[in-house]
Amino acid sequence: MSQVLHTPPPTRAPADDDLAALAARHGLSVSGARPTLPEYVRQLWARRHFIGAFATAKLTAQYSQAKLGQVWQVMTPLLNAAVYYFIFGVLLGTKHNVPDYVPFLVTGVFIWTFTQSSIMAGTRAISGNLGLVRALHFPRAALPISFALQQLQQLLFSMAALVVILLCFGVPVSVSWVLAVPALVLQFTFNAGVSMVMARMGAKTPDIAQLMPFVLRTWMYVSGVMWSIDKLADKDDLPHVVTVLLEINPAAVYIDLMRFALIDSFHASQLPPHVWAAAIGWALAAGIGGFIYFWKAEETYGRG
Structure with missing residues (x-):
């Protein structure tokens, strides 16, 4: 007589929908899930004091090991300006075509350094602070x-x-020096x-x-x-599209605005x-676009 073995039917694995419903019923949520954009903005605003304190602490510690300390905050861009003056102003003769060349150059170097340092620090903002x-x-x-706030303080x-x-x-x-304030805000x-874009990348x-x-x-x-x-x-031999690209370059826009605000020989015709519409447009496009782009990957930072 043959013996029939009865095996229990295979159990069905719970579907994702069942798990989601179970979690919702008990008030559970995904750990580290990305909040909605309005909630993310509220969380960020609630930590505004941390942002300011962290920026100030990083600025204070930046040159703590150097004997001259915080003097390097000013010396570094000044030394860069001195090098550029020798190469471009003296050797290439650029200073002969630009009135007030030293103020023109130093303003450009300081404002450019603000953008350059902010982007470089932002690139390492997540990868350099994984702990x-x-x-x-x-x-x-x-x-x-x-x-970025740290670099503004340094500027x-x-x-x-x-x-x-x-x-x-x-x-x-x-x-006109008052115009420097909205230019720096933008x-x-x-x-x-x-x-924020570079931090995610x-x-x-x-x-x-x-x-x-x-x-x-x-x-x-x-x-x-x-x-x-x-x-x-x-120059007539320069293609018009190149001229337009040079003029709407965001770094050049903010540098020109600061020169116009601070240097009386830099006229509106230059x-x-x-220019103000371009400055506002670049600020809104980068600020809002960069924020949303960064927020979309919020739950991935520090993992892997």
């Missing part, structure tokens, strides 16, 4: 924004030296947005940080830091058309 990212729960956008320290240079070279104090918004591919110095150096050379874009634009 903090993995240990604490907070909106990760706080890191690239705090690094404000450097502005004291810039004012001294302007006065020493005969540039008078003018009511540039900060742009820098923070690009920093750098978190996924840390090698980007090694490539960025070459990209930024090329960007600097086409941004009119050491030479006047409007002088180059007057500004590209609709």
